[in-house]
């Protein structure tokens with residue numbers, strides 16, 4: 001599929017960059033003319049993935065997060081969010097709704113459930129000690145240029 | 147200031163503002179908890195009319211307050227949520243815990 005646009009941003013794992021990542025993604029995908037609700041859902045999924053890198057991947061220590069966004073001619077948004085932190089020992093368990101490895105921090109264990117519900121497809125790869133990559137797809141249905 | 151808290155008899159209303167994510171949930175949480183600890187209100191209203199964005203960190207925030215308040219017999223009401231926020235809350239089944247309007 002022909003690429004309409006692609007953007008790669010690398011930023012440090014400061015929690016203030018959660019908002020930055022949402023704004024950056026919103027700005028890139030606006031070219032596909034998404035609805036308010038499509039923007040809100042994609043933003044929420046991005047916020048979950050980036051927060052997970054900061055909270056779990058780097059356990060609130062310094063690290064780098066890579067955000068890659070690609071828009072293709074079929075009006076699909078592809079987003080990849082990557083950290084080189086702790087990794088996930090058991091992905092299947094981690095993706096179960098309400099599972100969290102840090103219940104004492106008032107986390108709901110719903111980040112992956114949000115990503116799965118708000119995106120068309122998500123794929124998680126991870127290696128302990130090496131890091132985690134989340135890939136997400138969402139087709140924009142409202143685009144004028146379909 | 148991300149939250150304005152009005153204290154009435156037996157009731158506090160916390161008017162949340164801006165975006166609720168992991169970055170600013172901590173401050174919101176401690177501001178609300180100070181008011182809850184001080185007053186032990188029967189009813190805690192979380193007013194979301196000024197909230198423009200929320201992710202699962204907001205779910206943690208509501209669930210945490212629900213736990214504290216219901217432990218002493220109080221009630222939590224969530225009010226004025228936007229469509230995006232309602233969707234996130236439903237996903238969490240929060241509509242079954244706290245009353246969402």
Ligand SMILES: Nc1ncnc2c1ncn2[C@@H]1O[C@H](COP(=O)(O)OP(=O)(O)OP(=O)(O)O)[C@@H](O)[C@H]1O
Pocket residue numbers: 048052053056057058083085086087088094095099100101102106107108109110111112113132202203206
């Ligand atoms: N990037 C990551 N690196 C390491 N572990 C991760 C990463 N992302 C997720 N995890 C693991 O998967 C679990 C589930 O993630 P999920 O986002 O669903 O819930 P949570 O972050 O614990 O809570 P919430 O997102 O509701 O605040 C986490 O508790 C953590 O153990």
Ligand SMILES: [Mg+2]
Pocket residue numbers: 048051052110111112202
């Ligand atoms: Mg999470």
